[in-house]
Amino acid sequence: MEIAELSDLLVWAAATALAxxxxxxxxxxxxxxDERVGARTQERAVVGAGPTTSVTADAPVGAEPRRRAAGIAMSTTWLATAMLLAAIVLRGLAAGRAPWANMYEFTMVGSFIALVVFLVLNLRRDVRFLGAFVTGLATLFLVVGLNSFHVAATGVQPALxxxxxxxxxxVAIVATGIFTVSFVMSALQLLRDSRxxxxxxxxxxxxRWLDRTPGPxxxxxxSFRLNAVGFVLWTFTIIGGAIWAEDAWGRYWGWDPKEVWSFVIWVVYAAYLHARTTRGWSGRRAAWFVVVGYACVLFNFTGVNLIFNGKHSYSGIS
Known part of the structure; x- marks a missing residue:
């Protein structure tokens, strides 16, 4: 088995583990x-039964139960992330370059970064409520990448x-991974606020599961903190892209579709940060800004690469 084939096999294994x-x-x-609903019912029964009613020590009202499923989920996520890292390293070795020069590799590494962001956040606070959605998106991205964007692990054109x-x-991939997790938070914010x-x-x-997520x-x-970090990285992405364009094509800006949509993303997130910090926008309006921004990120990666012809078309990079 060749190194590239082993990398692809690890990506499939990671997608299965994430599922x-x-x-x-x-x-x-x-x-x-369900346990919270049951605890509330038990509390009402205890209150209504009068002072003679006792609660056994084996089942204290409102106690945090053992979360065996969450433990399995976290362990499997760590395993999938490790397999993705191994797949990325092997892909780079097979291609003899940095393993993020086309759409398949961008999908693979972007999913890895989103998982890393989720896992690192869990080291600081309990955000396991995001797990089903982050791992679900990562699974979707990896399967689509393997089936629709996969290309052989080869070298790149001289411009790259x-x-x-x-x-x-x-840096663009890191920003995209951060935007992915912040999008999940904003989407949950909209759902929780509506409920x-x-x-x-x-x-x-x-x-009812929305009651187990933090408040809006x-x-x-x-989400705001993650978007602030992602915005700084995306700013560097645009600046770095302009410098690279001048070196490769002799101009800093040429209204290439990828350049235009990268700038659109920057404008949307800049408007979101400005509106929230100086105009007092918050709640649903701010969350919809994030949703629109992430939709632009996805279109920049898929639609721009697949629909428009430009200087970035040969690589599928962002």
Missing amino acids: VAMIAFAVDLGRRT QNYWLVLHVG DTGSPFLTRPGF TALESM
Whole structure:
């Protein structure tokens, strides 16, 4: 088996492990919701029974239960992330360059960064409620990458044989991974806010799991911090891309479709940060900004590469 084939096999294995993790995270979220409802029922029964009623020590009201499904999910996510890292390293060895020069590699490394962001956040605070969604997106991205974007591990054209391939594209991938996790937070913020304000659809029993997520304000705060970091990295991406363009093509800016949409992304996130910090925009309006920004990120990666012809078309890079 060749190194490139082993890399692809590891990506498939990582996608499978992430699918298992996604299911385990979903099971954990559902069980915690059921246990919370049961705890509330027990509390009401205790209050209504009078002073003679006692609660056994084996089942204290409101106690945090063992989260076996969450433990399995986290372990599987760490395993999948490690396999992805090995796949990325092997891909680079097989190609003899930095392994992020085309759409398949961008998908693979971007999914890895999103998982790393999620895991690092979990080291600081419990954000396992994001697990089902982050691992679900990573699984989707990897499967689409393997089936639709996969290319052989080969060298790159002369224009890409530059250290800016490592810097410019590498920073863009890190920013995209951060934007992915912040998008999940903002999407959950919109759902939680709609449920809290009495949305007829989201107040159904099937959406009780939203009660186990932080409130809209906490989700917005976490998303804002991630977006601020991602915005700084995306700013460097545009600046680095301009410097590389001048070196490779003799101009800093040429209105190439990829350049235009990268700038559109920058404008959307800049407007979001400005509106939230100086104009007092918060809540749903701020969350929709993030959703629109991430939609632009996805279109820049897929639509621009597949629909438009430009100087970036041969590589599929961002």
